[in-house]
Amino acid sequence: MQWMSRHRRALAVAIAALVALAFAPAAVAAKGASKRNLTVMSRNLYLGADIIKLASAPDLPTEQANAKALHDTVLATNFPARAKEIADEIKRTKPDVIGLQEVARYFRGADGVHDGVNNATTPLFDWLQILQGELRARGLNYRVVSRQDELDVEVPSDDGYDIRLVLGNAVLVKAGRKARVKVISDRNGIFTNQLTVPLPDQQVVLKRGYAGFVGSVGGRRFLFLDPHAEAYSGDIAGAQLQEMLDTVASNRKLPTILAGDFNSDPAQAGADAKAYNAAIGAGFVNTGKRVSTCCQDERLDNAQSKLTQWIDHVLVRPKMRVLRWQVIGNKVGDKVDGLWPSDHAGLVVKLRLR
Incomplete structure (x- = not known):
């Protein structure tokens, strides 16, 4: 036995x-x-006010009054507070790569001086600096691997000095011990197709563009692009995306991820769907289903969400396995100090590269 x-x-x-x-x-x-898994986030930070209101000014005194009102709105929408919630989103979702749009820097000029030149240099706010501070406070280590400044506009204000806004895109990649992505080369640019807006004292070109990079994860090379297309002209937005597809994103053999604010909803009529359709026509597929990502009220204090448009997208070519897909910043519980984290919701997608 x-x-x-x-x-x-x-x-x-x-x-x-x-x-x-x-x-x-x-x-x-x-x-x-x-090892080939890659988690990406697209997040529009919101510049803090609707600057297109400056275009409604019929004369310089009205422009100055509008500039002060917009500055007051930027203060009220309180990015330092909103950055805390956005940093919490990043901590919860753990993206390897973050594509940011409307990365704003504000400056003030000398008191009483308006010379028609974009030369205000006294810092007021730096969105990226503020967000990076909140990330470090949470023990998170992300480095900027690509940045593209686009819009640069300076206007006189009833505050008694010029206010200057520099707006653009930035891409952050997880760094330190938990880093999984190797950055090979920067890819950033400004579109040649642009919308020009007349103000009483100047013509403002609403420059748009993209940030991005070529990288690798688990031995697989890929291209990540973070575009921000024109919001006030579907025709121009479509031309901008087509320009990017014909140039930096023209290599169909290189796995490519487009994660950004297309300002284009496929359900919209006519030109407003052009930017999205340009990408789909070039062989890209959406990683998720239809969801509302835009837009809350200008002051971000609306009680219930007013998101109705699907204009933020994470598209890939070729098709990749989607392991996780989620929307962030779209629930009342996400508000901080009574404010939505942004006028957009964000997207987080976990992919597996082939």
């Missing part, structure tokens, strides 16, 4: 070893595949 017991134990060990050997290749393959 004792011999039988030892025999059964030996047989059980042998069977277990055979089972382990049988499943070992699958386990190794799964582990290898997971």
Whole structure:
């Protein structure tokens, strides 16, 4: 009986070893595949006010009054408070790569001076600096790997000095011990198709563009682009996306991720769907389903969400396996100090590169 017991134990060990050997290749393959996982976020930070209101000014005194009102709105929409919630979103969702739009810097000029030149240099706010501070406070380490300044406008204000806004895009990549992405080269640019807006004292070109980079994860090379297309002309937005598709994103052999604010909803009529359709026509596919990502009230204090448009997208070419897809910043519980984190919701997508 004792011999039988030892025999059964030996047989059980042998069977277990055979089972382990049988499943070992699958386990190794799964582990290898997971190294190709990449989590990306698209987040419009919101510049804090609707600057197109400046275009409604019929004369310089009205422009100055509008500039002060917009400055007051930027103060009221309180990015330092909103940045805390956005940093919490990043901590919860753990993106490897973050594409940011409406990365704003505000400056003031000398008191009483308006010379028609964009030369105000006294800092008021720096969105990226503020957000990076909140990330560090949470023990998060992200580095800026691409940045593109686009709009640069300076206007006189009833505050008694010029106010200057520099607006653009930035891409952040997780750094430090938990870094998984290798950055190979920067990819950023400004579109040649632009909307020009007349003000009483100047013509303002609403420059738009993109930030991005070529990188690799788990030995797989990819291109990540963070575009921000024109909001006030669907035709121009479509031309901007087509320009990007014909140039920096023209290589169909390189796995490519477009994560940004297209200002284009496929359900909209006519020109307003052009930017999205340009990407789909170039072989890109959406990683998620239709969801409302824009837009809350200008002052971000509306009680219930007013998101109705689907203009923020994460598109990929070729099709990739989507392991996780979620919307962030779209629930009342996401508000901070009575404000929505942004006038847009954000998107977080976990992908597996082939």
